[in-house]
Amino acid sequence: MTRPRSSTLQSSILDEARRVLVAEGYSHLSMRRIAAAVGCTATSIYLYYRNKDALIHALIDEGMELLQEQLERSALPADEPLERMRALCRAYLEFGLENPEYYEVMFMLHPERMDRYPAEKYRRARRNLEIFSETLGAIHSGDAAERPDLKVLTTVLWFSLHGAVTLMNARRIDVSIDRKELLDQAVSHSLQIAARPSPSQMTSSPIQ
């Protein structure tokens, strides 16, 4: 009556799309299947999303926002940059491991495979990296001259986290390995980005 239902179908569609995606993966996500599950015709989906890509973009968007929230929430209690960074890493891993298919659409889809990719959608994605960048910058604040580019460092940090999430989600990890310790070590290793000596030193004598 107070029309909380006028947007129902649209959100049901997104809900169901997310569900199918999470449960069965990207390749099983079809318009028809969503429609069947949500109780409308495939055609109706097109009333709300111009095409399948648009629907997926909405999902990605949603995921990026969710991740951003989780990252920001996790970083709040930490007042020291390094602690903040550790919290961020943990939050990122958590998000990726708890929302594996979400994560997959967000970070594993190859853009060249999406016909129409709205560049604008990447902005929100970058925002998440910037959260890491800023914290990393705070840690390294003193020695701007000698450290490698902040963008590069952030990306390398991202590599670690992303590798952890995707390999674990793809069940590529030996089951005999203790999951908790693995995650701890992954975080520790990631944090070493923050402790890296300058690249010149690195090259000459990487270990000590």
Add this chain to the structure above:
Amino acid sequence: MTRPRSSTLQSSILDEARRVLVAEGYSHLSMRRIAAAVGCTATSIYLYYRNKDALIHALIDEGMELLQEQLERSALPADEPLERMRALCRAYLEFGLENPEYYEVMFMLHPERMDRYPAEKYRRARRNLEIFSETLGAIHSGDAAERPDLKVLTTVLWFSLHGAVTLMNARRIDVSIDRKELLDQAVSHSLQIAARPSPSQMTSSPIQ
């Protein structure tokens, strides 16, 4: 009469499957297309591979072997463990970046999504990790007591490399970042695994 020509078709199929995979990507890898390219009918493929999954498993197998060869070849000239490790990291990245589709099938396919998955297939995959493990073990040879489990360390190292390969292949990296420097830094960061202090120290004061 008893010439091994009968095995020709089987190997042609695998060759062609690999070619299609590398050239056009996993999503274009269909039985029909392989058959057309190899000059037989789609039906014939089923003489040698129970189904598409089986064929893909064979491809994965082959890819793992190829990667293993490349890793071993790259490590040969290095007689110092750390140099060896650096060579291994570089070789891994190179393989992943030069064979993106191959790499994807090898490491990004979710086993639970393939029907009838023979767990046995992963054995060869693990061999590749062992190459890293052994080198890592050699570096850490002295302090077995205090360092974290070798398997764990190797896996964390793998995270870094895998993250680098997949994010770069998925074109998720800011184009303004210099590719070469990024790779150098990724390798450097990965090598820090070999330089890690003991975990207890890590936890208390990760930097210093």
Add this chain to the structure above:
Amino acid sequence: MTRPRSSTLQSSILDEARRVLVAEGYSHLSMRRIAAAVGCTATSIYLYYRNKDALIHALIDEGMELLQEQLERSALPADEPLERMRALCRAYLEFGLENPEYYEVMFMLHPERMDRYPAEKYRRARRNLEIFSETLGAIHSGDAAERPDLKVLTTVLWFSLHGAVTLMNARRIDVSIDRKELLDQAVSHSLQIAARPSPSQMTSSPIQ
């Protein structure tokens, strides 16, 4: 309040339908597309046109009127019947060649394939033929007794012109043929209708 603005949408729809037709062809003429272009919903079109056929009939009507105008305008300066006829032929060809999609809808649609076809719609179409008829009649004014039926002659003339328009628009003409000369000859041949000897002579000795 009583301003004729209410007729605006109706005419916009027709305008847009014509534009889409001319620019993109009959096969792209869909209710949705028209609605999108005109800035209303597809549903609104049904307020003014019972269905797609009705809309198309309106278009045909309009096209017939347009053709009529062009024919009449072209014939104005000619005071001699034969010159008038030549002008009419040229104008007809011009119209057909310059508005291929329009022409197609006007003259190539099969009425039996349109549901609910209002035969009355053809009246305006016939007016265009009458323009030719009248001129033809003026040329032949003397020998009413022996010439074939004027309607028949006009139709045969129409055959020539229509054949020229449609084959050229369908790109069925050998590209090595000079377009201008072809048109000249087509007009010349059409004009021979006006110069035809009586049918009896025709049959006995068509040439000489």
Add this chain to the structure above:
Amino acid sequence: MTRPRSSTLQSSILDEARRVLVAEGYSHLSMRRIAAAVGCTATSIYLYYRNKDALIHALIDEGMELLQEQLERSALPADEPLERMRALCRAYLEFGLENPEYYEVMFMLHPERMDRYPAEKYRRARRNLEIFSETLGAIHSGDAAERPDLKVLTTVLWFSLHGAVTLMNARRIDVSIDRKELLDQAVSHSLQIAARPSPSQMTSSPIQ
């Protein structure tokens, strides 16, 4: 038993395609409909025709061949060129009027709307025009110097015939007109191509 049936499905498909085409027109010709009518799945059609275009091309081809046969058969008994020409015109009209949809696919489809048009298919189409050309050439044999290009004359002749076929098939002809006389006059007019004076004369004094 003597396997006259091995090619049955293929020919049934073509038969049905032709039937649908003739009965309901090009726009109603769908793979599904053909499959349903012929009793197989839509997929099976693709065993014999690579896609819808290929199927249509087969139809066109068939039609062109049929027309050629009819033209040649009709011309046989005539030993005088002009009589031969008259027979050809009549045969062409007959073919077009008796196989309206066939004719439509053959001559009214716009090639630019067919994605993949095999240029080779046009060869057979041209052969049919050449039959006219040759006969026209025989009539005009003496005065090669002054007559317009033979190709042009043939095309203009074709205009007349094509216009007659298409307008009649599209039911655009006033029902009060006697069909037989109309056809006679159309043939007569077409034959005037063979009797045309040189273009220069035409222009100076078209009627006498």
Add this chain to the structure above:
DNA sequence: CATGAATGAGCTTTCATTCAT
């Protein structure tokens, strides 16, 4: 006068797979 929501039928095409031979 106009809309928003929804439908159902339809489209071409691709796919992995099976079965009789």
Add this chain to the structure above:
DNA sequence: CATGAATGAAAGCTCATTCAT
């Protein structure tokens, strides 16, 4: 050892149209 024939399911998408408001 290999094929040719055929299937059934599924895909993304567009269409004209309706109905309640």
